[in-house]
Amino acid sequence: MRAVIRAGDQPGRIGFDDVDEPVPAPDEAVIAVRAFSVNRGELSLLEIRPDGWRPGQDVAGEIVVAAADGSGPPVGARVVARADQAGWAERVAVPTDRIAVLPDAVSFEQAATLPIAGLTALRSLRMGGPLLGNRVMVTGAGGGVGRFAVELAVDAGARVTAVGHPADELRALGAAEVVPEVEAVEAGLALVVDAVGGPVLTASVKRCRPGGTVVLVGAVTQEPATLRLWDFGGHGVSITSFFSAMTGARDDEDLGTLVGLIAEGRLHPHISHLADWSELAETLDLLRNRKLGGGKAVLTIS
Ligand SMILES: NC(=O)c1ccc[n+]([C@@H]2O[C@H](COP(=O)([O-])OP(=O)(O)OC[C@H]3O[C@@H](n4cnc5c(N)ncnc54)[C@H](OP(=O)(O)O)[C@@H]3O)[C@@H](O)[C@H]2O)c1
Known part of the structure; x- marks a missing residue:
């Protein structure tokens, strides 16, 4: 499958490569990624990680392999998830306690804005x-x-x-x-x-x-x-x-809360840049140079 890798000598410090399919642990489901968003933290990681490292945390898509332990959504479910990395790819394996099912009213693009930015906002306010x-x-x-x-x-x-x-x-x-x-x-x-x-x-x-x-x-x-x-x-x-990667909390409930608020018209993700993932390098440059006009940049995989 196609995936984004860190490539220090390429524009945006990224390249595309053919990589092995994800091999899920028993508590992980495999998601066919339809949309993902980019975060400022990923810009920093692309500076310091070695070539070949696979970025990507905010993903939305469809379950193509359900978790072997029976947890989480079934095959075909539309979901949003927070991956640790490797989410900027055609498919990614994610623990089911980080996956929430999408209401019909919430698009993949809207959902992809949520994991890092939405969870950070929700949880920092609770503090x-x-x-x-x-x-x-x-x-x-x-x-x-x-x-x-x-x-x-x-x-x-x-x-x-x-x-x-x-x-x-x-x-x-x-x-x-x-x-x-x-x-x-x-x-x-x-x-x-x-x-x-x-x-x-x-x-x-x-x-x-x-x-x-x-x-x-x-x-x-x-x-x-x-x-x-x-x-x-x-x-x-x-x-x-506040460090989103270190809270130790499971994400499924809070992601479910956020997508529910979108479905109810109480939360409005602002997508300031929407493009095909082939334009990822240019998009990362826009983010790096504060040219996105606020809000989230979302990339789609067709
Ligand atoms: N702790 C965590 O787990 C966690 C999670 C998510 C994000 N973050 C961090 O939180 C920060 C915000 O993330 P984000 O995703 O919201 O980024 P973002 O979408 O790029 O937004 C940053 C905002 O700050 C403004 N800004 C930029 N430089 C500024 C300056 N020198 N003084 C005042 N305002 C400035 C920007 O305005 P302009 O439009 O004028 O550029 C923009 O409105 C980043 O540092 C990110 O790494 C941390």
Whole structure:
């Protein structure tokens, strides 16, 4: 079958190769991938992994081999899944506790936006406790994680400040306030989901109410954060980290929640770039150079 491999000397650091079919473990199903999305973390991995390494985490498609242990969806089911790697391929084996079945109303392209960005948004918001009536700020709000975080926080009853652009699109997701810089935000935040880091992290901490939480999910800026005691917004403000690959949680239920919200019209994946996977190298360059206009890039395999 055809698959994407890391190829350091090629455009986008990727190439296509013929590889062996996946051999599933007893608790794994094989998915024929119809759509996948790309994440900023994969750009970093393509820089450091050896040639031949196979990237790809966010996949949606059809089950072609059900798990031998009887778990998970049957052959023919339409699904979304979070793979560890090797998902940018015609077929991939994934543990069934990372696979959710798609409602008819949810397309493969929409579903492919969810695994890394959607799970990160959902789970980082949960780290802030109950959101109903509380002020939540999302930085990097126009990006893949940010847009999901804004809309999920609004759905949970928070008053959301989005730091990012475009303002009209973020307001359409329910943000009560959209600002270009954290400096424009009043203090009193219960929770910040910070996808940017560096000076933005420092400014976020300053604007937390006592007992508030900053969940650091990203580092789109490589600048370090400087923090002194008096930078904190009060007593008991905490900074915590989120790593999607290290939560230890099973993904099927949360992916099921996210696709259910899409089917109900409560979550709207923003696909800013849709192309055939033959255009993957160009797409990765657009992501690398911040030319995707926010939202998610989705590639399809026909
Ligand atoms: N912890 C985890 O498990 C996890 C999971 C997913 C993602 N992440 C990380 O989270 C971050 C966001 O991911 P994403 O998928 O949402 O990326 P993305 O779609 O590229 O979005 C990044 C957003 O940040 C903005 N931005 C870029 N550079 C900035 C800067 N210097 N200052 C302020 N804003 C800036 C971008 O605006 P422009 O449109 O102007 O570029 C965009 O809105 C990345 O660092 C990613 O690696 C972590």
